[in-house]
Amino acid sequence: MTLSGLRTAPFLLLFGFAQCYVPASCKDLTCNPALMSVLFSRVLVSRFLYVPSQGTNYVTAFSIDRSSGRLSQIQTIGSFPGTPNGSCLDPDRNYYFVGEQTGTGPIHPFAIDQRTGMLSIRTPLTQSFGSNPQSCVVVGSTVYVAVSIATNNVFLHSITSSGTLQAMGLVSTGALGLSESSAEPAGEFVYFSDSGNSVFVFRVGANGALTAGTGSPLVLAGAPSSLSFSGNRVYVANGSGNVAGYTRASNGQLTLIAGSSQATGAAPTNTAIDPGGRFLYVVNNGGASLSGYVISSSGTLTPVSGSPFATSANPNGIAMDAGGQYVYVSHASGTVGVFAINQSTGQLTNTQSISGGSTPTDVAIVNVMVNSYLGGLD
Numbered sequence: 001m002t003l004s005g006l007r008t009a010p011f012l013l014l015f016g017f018a019q020c021y022v023p024a025s026c027k028d029l030t031c032n033p034a035l036m037s038v039l040f041s042r043v044l045v046s047r048f049l050y051v052p053s054q055g056t057n058y059v060t061a062f063s064i065d066r067s068s069g070r071l072s073q074i075q076t077i078g079s080f081p082g083t084p085n086g087s088c089l090d091p092d093r094n095y096y097f098v099g100e101q102t103g104t105g106p107i108h109p110f111a112i113d114q115r116t117g118m119l120s121i122r123t124p125l126t127q128s129f130g131s132n133p134q135s136c137v138v139v140g141s142t143v144y145v146a147v148s149i150a151t152n153n154v155f156l157h158s159i160t161s162s163g164t165l166q167a168m169g170l171v172s173t174g175a176l177g178l179s180e181s182s183a184e185p186a187g188e189f190v191y192f193s194d195s196g197n198s199v200f201v202f203r204v205g206a207n208g209a210l211t212a213g214t215g216s217p218l219v220l221a222g223a224p225s226s227l228s229f230s231g232n233r234v235y236v237a238n239g240s241g242n243v244a245g246y247t248r249a250s251n252g253q254l255t256l257i258a259g260s261s262q263a264t265g266a267a268p269t270n271t272a273i274d275p276g277g278r279f280l281y282v283v284n285n286g287g288a289s290l291s292g293y294v295i296s297s298s299g300t301l302t303p304v305s306g307s308p309f310a311t312s313a314n315p316n317g318i319a320m321d322a323g324g325q326y327v328y329v330s331h332a333s334g335t336v337g338v339f340a341i342n343q344s345t346g347q348l349t350n351t352q353s354i355s356g357g358s359t360p361t362d363v364a365i366v367n368v369m370v371n372s373y374l375g376g377l378d
């Protein structure tokens with residue numbers, strides 16, 4: 001096939017063959033790097049989604065259709081002795097970790113097949129958390145696990161080459177019921193919230209060690225239920241029924257953005273921000289709805305027209321795809337909902353509801369890099 005002034009040149013890509021069109025005068029592909037950048041690039045796409053189910057004690061895995069965002073179930077795995085609670089992915093999306101609310105509070109490590117999305121359990125399990133892991137977050141090769149009952153400690157574990165966890169120690173917080181764990185985008189700081197209106201800030205040092213940040217803990221208005229980061233901003237939902245934006249200083253401290261506080265629905269639990277930092281969505285567990293907000297250039301929030309948007313009963317977890325096209329929400333009623341985002345207004349349209357097991361909780365999405373050429377994807 002030839003185009004005006006171009007000739008066809010097949011070449012081998014990292015993941016297969018494609019056709020590249022280069023000027024007929026070119027002897028090799030490097031003579032026109034500008035054209036190459038248009039014809040061939042690497043893009044981040046969302047491929048798989050995982051949801052632990054507290055009523056059935058296993059993890060459900062789904063594939064994500066690239067064109068429609070729809071989910072197809074591909075696996076259930078786990079059969080945990082206790083209730084799964086708290087999950088996190090490593091930055092390279094090679095491993096998925098799920099906590100369990102039982103006597104020793106183990107963490108179940110799973111390896112991710114990035115071609116198929118299938119999970120395989122890694123052994124041995126990590127058993128040294130005491131009890132009741134609430135949440136976890138991964139920075140680099142270190143997993144930080146927040147444990148609330150009795151200890152309120154943060155446990156540090158390194159990820160081994162086989163995907164299991166090796167104990168590194170713990171940090172005592174003095175918190176009143178640790179709950180959520182978050183890391184800012186650069187991985188320089190991690191944040192842990194508690195039921196006493198506080199957020200504990202730690203600087204991540206060499207080999208994953210934690211040092212309390214300046215002014216930690218930070219006392220906020222209402223018990224923080226979720227923290228979502230976008231650049232140097234963080235948006236915090238709390239049990240008082242509102243969400244507000246904060247700027248993050250170089251030392252990790254948070255400062256309220258004037259005029260950013262907005263009401264949510266009843267019992268907000270989790271939040272998500274689109275990759276472009278344009279829209280914020282809050283799950284209202286007590287209101288069977290999602291609240292949507294437009295984020296201004298100054299960080300203030302304005303409700304999206306039509307917000308809140310109806311969901312199934314007791315929405316809980318939330319995640320967004322890599323392209324900012326779809327929102328995925330788990331519901332304690334037993335489903336995972338897919339919502340398409342209007343790219344101009346932020347309005348949501350429910351496009352699918354699929355079984356997620358009994359009482360699904362966290363939503364985790366695996367994004368992978370794929371080849372993009374001539375408007376298509378490998």
